[in-house]
Each structure stands twice: as C-alpha cells, then as structure tokens.
Amino acid sequence: MFGGIDPSLLIASLMMASVPILLAALGELVVEKAGVLNLGVEGMMIMGAICGFITAVETGSPMLGFLGGAVGGAALSLLFAVLTQVMQANQVASGLALTLFGIGFSSLLGQSYVGIKPPHLGAVPFGPLADIPFFGKVLFGHDLFVYLSIAAVAAIWAFLKYARGGLILRAVGESHDAAHALGYKVVRIRVLAIAFGGAMAGLGGAYLSLIRVPQWVDGITAGAGWIALAIVVFASWRPWRALLGAWLFGGITVLQLNLQAAQAGIPVEYLSMSPYVITILVLVLMSSGRGKTALNAPACLGQNFHAAR
Amino acid sequence: MKRRTLLATAALGLSLAFGGAAHAQDKTKACFIYVGPIGDLGWSYQHHQGALAVQKEFGDKVELAWQESVPEGADAERVMTQMALGGCDIIFATSFGYMDQVNAVAKKFPNVKFEHATGFKRESPNVSTYNARFYEGRAVQGLIAGKMTKTNKIGYIGSFPIPEVVMGINAYYLQAKKVNPNVELSVVWAFTWFDPAKEADAAKAMIEQGVDVIAAHTDSTAPLAEAAKSGGKVIGFGQASDMADYKPSPRVSSIIDNWAPYYVKRVGQVMDGTWDQVDVWAGIKEGEVEIGEITDAIPAELKAEAEAMRDAIAAGTYHPFTGPIKKQDGSDWLAEGATAPDGDLLGMNFFVEGIKGDIPK
Structure with a gap:
C-alpha cells in the first residue's frame, strides 16, 4: 500500500480496463498491416457491444454473447469491405461513415435492452493460485478475456512475423501491385483482414457491455475506438507495443481515478492528458530517427487497389 | 437527365416540407x-x-x-x-x-x-x-450513507466542478458527518456527464479503497452496476432517474428529477x-425533486428517519444547509441557526470543513 492505493488491485484493474481497447487495436493493427485504413473502429466496437449484449441476454450465455459481438462487428466491417474493396470508395470517408452508422444503428437495436442486466461471466478459477500474495490478485483473478487478449497479442505477433500467411498479409500492405503481380488475391486478403479487424473490435465492444460496465447504454464505447486507433500508431504497428500502449492508456485512466479516490494532490488534468502527450512524444521521437515511422507504416496504407492490368 | 429529375424531386420535397411548416403555425x-x-x-x-x-x-x-x-x-x-x-x-x-x-x-x-x-x-x-x-435529495442520501457505511468511507463521483455538483457533495457530506462523525468522503471527478466505462472505473477505484456507499453525479447506471458486483457490500443511489432496475440493492434510494x-x-x-x-x-416541496422509494435493504428505523427528513424539507422546517457550518479552510460560512442564502449556493465553489482534497480549477 502506498498513499492508500493497493498496487496489486491497481494493476489488476488496469489489465481489465485495457482489454477493450487492446482487442480493438489488435484488430485494427492487422487491418492496417494489410494496407487498409478503417476508421470505423468505434462503430464496429459499439455494434459488437450491442450484438453481444443481445445475444447474451437472449441465450443466457456470456460466451455466446462474445461470439455474437464478434459476428456483429465483423458484419459491419464487411459493409466497409464492400464499399472500399469492391466499390473503391474512399477509405477515410467510409470509415467515418461506418462509425456514425454504427453508433446510430446500435442505439436502434438497443432500444428494448436498456436497463437489463446481462448474464455474468466470472473469473477463471485458478484455485489456490489466486491466493498467492500480490501475484494471485494481479495474475490469477481475471475473467477469460483478459488472458485471451494477451494470448491474441502473442498469436498475432507470431503470425505476422513467422507465418507464411503473415508474410503475404504484409506484402499486400506494403505493395499491393507487387503482391498482385505475384498472384496473391489482394482484395480477398484485405476483405478477410477487415472482417478479422471487425470481429476483434466487436469482441472489445462486447467486453465493455458484458463485463466492464456491464449493461447496455447508448454510446457505451464513448470514444474507446478512437483510442484504439491512436494505439496502433503509438505502437508503430507492432503487437507487443500495442499491449504496452493499451496498458498505458487504460492504466492512466484507472490510476487517475484511484489517485483521486486516495486524495492524492495531483491535478486530474495532467493525468487525463498524459497518454496523449506521451503519444505525441513517441511520434516525435520515432519520426526524428530518420523517418523510422515512415518505414514502419505499411506503404500502401489507405490506398485503394484495383486490378486494372 | 436522371440527376436533374432527382434534384427537382428534392426541391419539391423541400418546398413541401417548408410549406408544411408554414401551415402548421x-x-x-x-x-x-x-x-x-x-x-x-x-x-x-x-x-x-x-x-x-x-x-x-x-x-x-x-x-x-x-x-x-x-x-x-x-x-x-x-x-x-x-x-x-x-x-x-x-x-x-x-x-x-x-x-x-x-x-x-x-x-x-x-x-x-x-x-x-x-x-x-x-x-x-x-x-x-x-x-x-437536488441538494435536498443529497442530504437525505447523506443521512443514509452515514448510517449505512461500515468502513466509514463514503464516495461521490463528481462530473464537473461546478456549483451544482459542489453543492451536492457538501450536502451529502454534512448530513453523513452529522450522524457519523468518523465518516470520510472521497470525491472522484470524472470530467464527463456520460461515459459508462469511466463511471464504472471510478466506482471501482473507490470500492477498491474501501468505500462502501457511492453517490454519483453522472448520468448513467454504470456506478450501480459496478456496486452490484460486490454482492451486497456496496450500496448506491439512483441519480436523476429512479434506476429501479437495481432495487432493492445496490440502489437503496434515488433522486428523481421530475x-x-x-x-x-x-x-x-x-x-x-x-x-x-x-x-x-x-425542490422537494414543489415536487420537482422526488426521493425514490427507500428499499428494504435499509433498516426500517433509518428509513423512517430519512422519510422524516424528506418531509421536513418539503414542509420548509428543515434546510440541509443550516449553520453552524465552516468552510474547508476553517473560515466561517454560516452562523448558528442561519440557513444558506440561494446566492451562496448557486455560486458555491468551496468544500465545507472536513472534506479532503481540492476542487479542480
């Protein structure tokens, strides 16, 4: 204990608070690695939140709820895929439209679900492990999705780095013309990546409405999708750094509230803006190193591909 | 040609809409x-x-x-x-x-x-x-909070540091302090009216530090949902609306804006x-502030006491800000028996004596 804050509880709630933005950021990272800029993360998250919530309430099973959330997010992202990959619409505009549409549509779907309590998903039972001082609380007291989100970081990192599929995905993102010339189906790969990103964002949203808040209210994501987008840039498209970024962003929110509750005399405003200050600093530092960011950003990010030749 | 037809239709639609508005005067x-x-x-x-x-x-x-x-x-x-x-x-x-x-x-x-x-x-x-x-309702909640807390720590999720909210915090604390001299209040500023995830986090942070009665001045039911996870150890209040879905506990009462x-x-x-x-x-007298049903999670005796306070406020025989009250810095605000003038309340930018922490500027 220092200053009335129990560090083990703080770390535990930090890990939990960062799950939604971490999942969404990982999905968006893969999408951007494939060369697509989908600004609709917020919309897909909130669709995941409501679809997951409805599924969980109707079936009584939180796990099915998460599945429903992933499907909801992916379904919305396919709309984006059709617009940008098939109809060659502008990605930035389509992404923004997706966000606005998702927020409105989720509110419509959620009309009759306001104020209902969803089925509860408890912590993973680790038995005696949870009683270990400090580490028990930090590591072994969470629900399944905290562990799954960290496993997803490892899986995506390994996939992008070692798997053949990851190499193809990156090739499509770096130079879609070259990938096309080699015979890879650029559009198909991008559509799959977009659907994956949508599913991950949907999971993140479902985590919000089923575990973190847990209820449905209009506008439940309250900007979490935008933070996920910032994390991808902050992480310079690397999965482990995305984890760091999510903990930083999620952690500072939690720390900020804890410091207030503990009546520490630190002005709230500094803490509230610190994640963004750090993001700016990181961006400045990275780009000062002779365009390292430029090297790391997928070269075809945000460009539409049309196999004209 | 098609596009022109479309435009013409749109123009017609617009003129109809405006024409409609003119007729509907x-x-x-x-x-x-x-x-x-x-x-x-x-x-x-x-x-x-x-x-x-x-x-x-x-x-x-x-x-x-x-x-x-x-x-x-x-x-x-x-x-x-x-x-x-x-x-x-x-x-x-x-x-x-x-x-x-x-x-x-x-x-x-x-x-x-x-x-x-x-x-x-x-x-x-x-x-x-x-x-x-609203502060009239906060006083009733403060009474319940002071009597119900077992850890002697009560919490208040503030939205923005404006007189409206500061007034509520002071009324809540004063009443709790009156019935329980050991009570400590922790205030968390969320800097939002509506962000369920953040409101839940704020409630969580307070619960982790031992707070067991939470009042919220934000707009969603998230703090109650968070309190519900504690399995009955933490109670809270409905804010602005009855929030009856969380009856009988954690929502033990509420302030309803009518x-x-x-x-x-x-x-x-x-x-x-x-x-x-x-x-x-x-306020309560005119029916604009209503105290939502006090549930059975509260002992009958305390419930009667809270209802008596509500009725006294409605009858005008009791004012939640009745002196002697000092400001946080120890200077005098209200003399013995004096009640707070409305002007002081509407511009309230100070905590009363005993509340820790500063109001963010």
Whole structure:
C-alpha cells in the first residue's frame, strides 16, 4: 500500500480496463498491416457491444454473447469491405461513415435492452493460485478475456512475423501491385483482414457491455475506438507495443481515478492528458530517427487497389 | 437527365416540407436538446419524460422535436439555431454547459423562448432559467450513507466542478458527518456527464479503497452496476432517474428529477401568450425533486428517519444547509441557526470543513 492505493488491485484493474481497447487495436493493427485504413473502429466496437449484449441476454450465455459481438462487428466491417474493396470508395470517408452508422444503428437495436442486466461471466478459477500474495490478485483473478487478449497479442505477433500467411498479409500492405503481380488475391486478403479487424473490435465492444460496465447504454464505447486507433500508431504497428500502449492508456485512466479516490494532490488534468502527450512524444521521437515511422507504416496504407492490368 | 429529375424531386420535397411548416403555425412547437442519449436512464431520459408529458397534456396542439447527445459547445449553438429556424416556439436546453450558446442564440431569435436548465445567465428577455434543488435529495442520501457505511468511507463521483455538483457533495457530506462523525468522503471527478466505462472505473477505484456507499453525479447506471458486483457490500443511489432496475440493492434510494410539471406549465404559457422570463429553483416541496422509494435493504428505523427528513424539507422546517457550518479552510460560512442564502449556493465553489482534497480549477 502506498498513499492508500493497493498496487496489486491497481494493476489488476488496469489489465481489465485495457482489454477493450487492446482487442480493438489488435484488430485494427492487422487491418492496417494489410494496407487498409478503417476508421470505423468505434462503430464496429459499439455494434459488437450491442450484438453481444443481445445475444447474451437472449441465450443466457456470456460466451455466446462474445461470439455474437464478434459476428456483429465483423458484419459491419464487411459493409466497409464492400464499399472500399469492391466499390473503391474512399477509405477515410467510409470509415467515418461506418462509425456514425454504427453508433446510430446500435442505439436502434438497443432500444428494448436498456436497463437489463446481462448474464455474468466470472473469473477463471485458478484455485489456490489466486491466493498467492500480490501475484494471485494481479495474475490469477481475471475473467477469460483478459488472458485471451494477451494470448491474441502473442498469436498475432507470431503470425505476422513467422507465418507464411503473415508474410503475404504484409506484402499486400506494403505493395499491393507487387503482391498482385505475384498472384496473391489482394482484395480477398484485405476483405478477410477487415472482417478479422471487425470481429476483434466487436469482441472489445462486447467486453465493455458484458463485463466492464456491464449493461447496455447508448454510446457505451464513448470514444474507446478512437483510442484504439491512436494505439496502433503509438505502437508503430507492432503487437507487443500495442499491449504496452493499451496498458498505458487504460492504466492512466484507472490510476487517475484511484489517485483521486486516495486524495492524492495531483491535478486530474495532467493525468487525463498524459497518454496523449506521451503519444505525441513517441511520434516525435520515432519520426526524428530518420523517418523510422515512415518505414514502419505499411506503404500502401489507405490506398485503394484495383486490378486494372 | 436522371440527376436533374432527382434534384427537382428534392426541391419539391423541400418546398413541401417548408410549406408544411408554414401551415402548421397554429401548432406550438416545443424543442428539446439533450446532452446525452435518451437511453441513459438518467438525466436526459428524465428530461425526455418531461417532454412526453407535454405531448400528453396538449395532444395535437403541440409538436415536439428533440435532439440527443448534443455536445456542449459550438454544436449546441448550431442545433439551437437550426431549431429556431425550424419553427420552434420554445427551446429547452437541458444542460449547464449550454449556457453561453443559449444566450447567444436567444439574442438572434427574440421571438423564440429559451429555457435553460441549471444555468444562471439570462442576457435577453426571452431566456429563462430553471433548476431543481437536488441538494435536498443529497442530504437525505447523506443521512443514509452515514448510517449505512461500515468502513466509514463514503464516495461521490463528481462530473464537473461546478456549483451544482459542489453543492451536492457538501450536502451529502454534512448530513453523513452529522450522524457519523468518523465518516470520510472521497470525491472522484470524472470530467464527463456520460461515459459508462469511466463511471464504472471510478466506482471501482473507490470500492477498491474501501468505500462502501457511492453517490454519483453522472448520468448513467454504470456506478450501480459496478456496486452490484460486490454482492451486497456496496450500496448506491439512483441519480436523476429512479434506476429501479437495481432495487432493492445496490440502489437503496434515488433522486428523481421530475421536470414534467414545469415543462407542461411553460409550454402552456407559450400557447396562451403569458410566458415571461423567470428564474425558478424548485425542490422537494414543489415536487420537482422526488426521493425514490427507500428499499428494504435499509433498516426500517433509518428509513423512517430519512422519510422524516424528506418531509421536513418539503414542509420548509428543515434546510440541509443550516449553520453552524465552516468552510474547508476553517473560515466561517454560516452562523448558528442561519440557513444558506440561494446566492451562496448557486455560486458555491468551496468544500465545507472536513472534506479532503481540492476542487479542480
């Protein structure tokens, strides 16, 4: 204990608070690695939140709820895929439209679900492990999705780095013309990546409405999708750094509230803006190193591909 | 050619719409802007209930229009300008942060009446302000909190450091302190009216530090949902709306804002031409602040005590801010037996003695 804050509880709630933005950021990272800029993360998250919530309430099973959330997010992202990959619409505009549409549509779907309590998903039972001082609380007291989100970081990192599929995905993102010339189906790969990103964002949203808040209210994501987008840039498209970024962003929110509750005399405003200050600093530092960011950003990010030749 | 046809149709549609508006002049149009979604089940929901009551009262004679989730700031000005241009006769702006926009738009449309909730600026004769004495409800909650806490730590989730909220914190603390001298209050500022995840996090942070009674001045039910996870150890209150879904515990009581009578009255005055500028501040007595059912999670004795306080406030025999009260820095505020003048309350920017921490500037 220092200053009335129990560090083990703080770390535990930090890990939990960062799950939604971490999942969404990982999905968006893969999408951007494939060369697509989908600004609709917020919309897909909130669709995941409501679809997951409805599924969980109707079936009584939180796990099915998460599945429903992933499907909801992916379904919305396919709309984006059709617009940008098939109809060659502008990605930035389509992404923004997706966000606005998702927020409105989720509110419509959620009309009759306001104020209902969803089925509860408890912590993973680790038995005696949870009683270990400090580490028990930090590591072994969470629900399944905290562990799954960290496993997803490892899986995506390994996939992008070692798997053949990851190499193809990156090739499509770096130079879609070259990938096309080699015979890879650029559009198909991008559509799959977009659907994956949508599913991950949907999971993140479902985590919000089923575990973190847990209820449905209009506008439940309250900007979490935008933070996920910032994390991808902050992480310079690397999965482990995305984890760091999510903990930083999620952690500072939690720390900020804890410091207030503990009546520490630190002005709230500094803490509230610190994640963004750090993001700016990181961006400045990275780009000062002779365009390292430029090297790391997928070269075809945000460009539409049309196999004209 | 196709495109031209489309344009022509659109133009026709527009002219029909405007023509329609011109014909509908005999109907009074009442417009509302909300800071959150109607589905927040709290603040904005309750205002919308008031709007629906207006429709119910006057039926065909009024037309309603509303917009949800309008951010405080430039957007609000655009929305209100649009409403004024769109034929609204009276516009209810239902958040404190719309204050400057209300006054700016009101100057441009002298024939439209503006009603601003919880504000204090009335720069032109067509702006009225109205407010509810929420602090009266907070006092009742403070009594319950002080008696119910086992850890002697009670919490308050503040939205923004404005007099409205500071007043509520002080009323809550004073009453809790009166019945439980060991009570400690921790205040967390969320800097938002509506962000369920953040509200839940704030509640969580307090619970982790041993707080077992939580009052929230934000608009969603998230703090109650968080308290519900504790399995009965932590209790809280419904804010702005009854939040009856969390009965009987963690929601042990609530403050309900009942705007309906005021809205019906004011729209009626617009219709018969008797509307004039007012500054209304009504409380439990007038029925604008209601104390939601106190559940059985509270001992019967305490329940009776809380209800007695409610009735005393309604009867005017008890004022939640009755001296002697000192400010946080130890200086005197109210002398023995004196009650707080409204002016002091509406500009309240200090904590009372005993509350730790500063009000953010």
